Amino acid sequence: MRDDDKGGGADRIAIRALHKRFGALEVLKGVDLTVARGEVVVVMGPSGSGKTTLIRCMNLLEEPDAGTVTVCGRTVECGGAMRRRERARQVRAIRHRTAMVFQQFNLFPHLTALGNVAEGPLSVRGMPREAARVLGLGLLDRVGLADKADEYPARLSGGQKQRVAIARALAMEPEVVLFDEPTSALDPELHAEVLAVMRELARDGMTMVVVTHEVQFAREAADRVVFMDGGVVLESGPPQEFLNHPVHPRAQAFLRLVAHDTPAPPPGGEPPARPARWEHAR
Amino acid sequence: MDLVVQDFPQLLEAMGITLLLGVVSFVLGCALGLPLALARISGYRLLRGVAIAYVSVFRGTPLLIQIMLVYYGLPQLGVMIEPVPSAILALTLYAAAYLSENFRAGVIAVDRGQWEAAQSMGMPYGRLLRRIVAPQAVRVALPPIGSRFIALMKDTSLASVVTVVELTRAAESIGSSTFRYMEAFAVAGLAYWLINTLLSVGQGALERRLGRAYA
Ligand SMILES: Nc1ncnc2c1ncn2[C@@H]1O[C@H](COP(=O)(O)OP(=O)(O)OP(=O)(O)O)[C@@H](O)[C@H]1O
Ligand SMILES: [Mg+2]
Numbered sequence: 001m002r003d004d005d006k007g008g009g010a011d012r013i014a015i016r017a018l019h020k021r022f023g024a025l026e027v028l029k030g031v032d033l034t035v036a037r038g039e040v041v042v043v044m045g046p047s048g049s050g051k052t053t054l055i056r057c058m059n060l061l062e063e064p065d066a067g068t069v070t071v072c073g074r075t076v077e078c079g080g081a082m083r084r085r086e087r088a089r090q091v092r093a094i095r096h097r098t099a100m101v102f103q104q105f106n107l108f109p110h111l112t113a114l115g116n117v118a119e120g121p122l123s124v125r126g127m128p129r130e131a132a133r134v135l136g137l138g139l140l141d142r143v144g145l146a147d148k149a150d151e152y153p154a155r156l157s158g159g160q161k162q163r164v165a166i167a168r169a170l171a172m173e174p175e176v177v178l179f180d181e182p183t184s185a186l187d188p189e190l191h192a193e194v195l196a197v198m199r200e201l202a203r204d205g206m207t208m209v210v211v212t213h214e215v216q217f218a219r220e221a222a223d224r225v226v227f228m229d230g231g232v233v234l235e236s237g238p239p240q241e242f243l244n245h246p247v248h249p250r251a252q253a254f255l256r257l258v259a260h261d262t263p264a265p266p267p268g269g270e271p272p273a274r275p276a277r278w279e280h281a282r
Numbered sequence: 283m284d285l286v287v288q289d290f291p292q293l294l295e296a297m298g299i300t301l302l303l304g305v306v307s308f309v310l311g312c313a314l315g316l317p318l319a320l321a322r323i324s325g326y327r328l329l330r331g332v333a334i335a336y337v338s339v340f341r342g343t344p345l346l347i348q349i350m351l352v353y354y355g356l357p358q359l360g361v362m363i364e365p366v367p368s369a370i371l372a373l374t375l376y377a378a379a380y381l382s383e384n385f386r387a388g389v390i391a392v393d394r395g396q397w398e399a400a401q402s403m404g405m406p407y408g409r410l411l412r413r414i415v416a417p418q419a420v421r422v423a424l425p426p427i428g429s430r431f432i433a434l435m436k437d438t439s440l441a442s443v444v445t446v447v448e449l450t451r452a453a454e455s456i457g458s459s460t461f462r463y464m465e466a467f468a469v470a471g472l473a474y475w476l477i478n479t480l481l482s483v484g485q486g487a488l489e490r491r492l493g494r495a496y497a
Contacts, residue, residue, distance in 0.1 A: 059402050061398055061401060061402060092404050095401065095402060095403065095404030096403075096404040098402070099402065099403070100398075100399075100402040102395060102398070102399065104395055106393070106395035106396060106398065106399035107399075108396065108399070108400075108414055109418065109495060109496060110417040110418055110421075110492075110495050111495075112495075119403075119413065119414075120403045120405070123405060123409045123413055124403050124404055124405050124406075124409075152494075152495040152496070152497075153495075154495065154496050154497065172403055172404075
């Protein structure tokens with residue numbers, strides 16, 4: 001379902017001139033970003049560059065100081081231009097159309113896996129109990145956890161928790177899913193199961209914004225990689241292009257670092273052209 | 283032991299009054315303490331101010347004075363209240379101050395990520411509190427709330443100064459008419475201990491129940 005709906009409503013997310021500061025620290029210094037319907041955008045950048053802040057501005061968990069956030073046709077103008085009631089209405093509409101997957105999962109510990117997934121349908125969408133249960137079981141099955149429906153989060157592994165969190169996000173039937181480093185809190189051997197679910201979601205045409213340093217995921221699933229540093233978007237492009245030939249020196253330096261974190265490609269395999277090009281670009 | 287047998291009905295009735303004072307003012311104290319706690323963490327400065335002032339006054343002055351103010355003081359303003367309701371009123375106001383702090387501690391112990399996960403779904407505030415925050419907050423707040431309940435049970439003995447014939451006053455009157463103070467107060471003490479032991483057992487059971495998901 002990519003690239004259809006070329007009309008004015010094709011953009012799922014449009015961020016304009018977004019500014020955000022925490023006290024004296026200016027974290028976002030005028031960010032512009034659009035995400036088209038069905039697009040998968042990976043956001044990368046060094047620690048502290050403002051990735052989390054940016055993605056949290058998209059569903060207004062963070063209150064931007066200036067700029068506009070338009071998600072699924074609902075616009076919030078930041079910086080006091082909007083009446084409180086009207087703003088609250090837009091924020092609610094945006095949150096109903098988006099879902100977020102957190103680095104620390106944030107599963108509800110007092111509810112079972114199924115309870116977690118069914119909570120949104122029950123208490124936000126007003127779905128009848130039985131329908132929410134059926135939906136929840138279906139989604140748990142989709143993330144490969146049908147047999148864990150009655151388990152409490154405390155009894156699940158990190159990878160299982162994050163998959164439940166993804167099922168919980170999907171239960172809202174969102175138009176956009178926002179991921180903030182969904183694998184960073186997991187042991188390396190658990191990354192794959194979470195990324196597999198995300199890849200499948202991307203294949204199914206979900207609009208996704210994913211903050212991650214998973215280069216392999218970006219290569220395979222992203223339509224575009226956005227590189228942030230110092231509170232601005234420095235570079236943006238198709239994954240192969242950005243990952244193989246980053247233009248900005250800081251993007252080059254950053255990619256050298258994350259490349260060291262990821263398992264090196266097999267010696268005889270894929271063209272070791274990558275490191276060579278980076279050397280060259282330096 | 284004659285004493286116990288002979289005055290048993292009177293002691294039992296007094297124990298009923300003690301239970302009534304303790305349980306009713308605990309329940310009402312919770313009902314008042316919860317909105318106080320929510321006011322204290324709300325974004326509205328006025329609400330916060332009211333809650334802070336309330337806790338400061340009712341926690342910062344002796345319960346005995348509060349009880350006497352309600353029973354002996356209010357009539358001066360034309361408000362006359364029967365002994366038992368006036369004691370319940372004073373105990374409620376006093377308990378609410380402490381309980382609101384217990385509730386608040388429970389609420390702020392709930393991880394910020396829990397609020398954010400619910401907010402990111404667009405869950406309305408009331409439902410977020412009821413379905414996500416409260417169940418987790420109660421787990422944290424239960425031990426101090428249980429202690430507060432037990433303390434309140436013992437505090438009901440102060441109602442004796444405003445002519446309420448609860449356990450302590452009953453023991454005193456039995457003692458003074460029989461000169462068997464030792465037995466009278468010992469039996470009253472035992473009655474308090476029994477009530478509070480039951481409360482502790484109930485609290486333990488509730489804690490285990492709430493802790494099931496975390497095992
Ligand atoms: N609530 C906050 N209060 C104060 N400062 C904050 C807050 N949240 C973030 N910051 C600061 O803003 C800057 C950007 O933070 P942000 O979390 O957006 O970075 P990030 O790119 O996600 O980094 P990381 O890769 O480490 O997650 C950091 O310097 C951080 O310390
Ligand atoms: Mg971050």
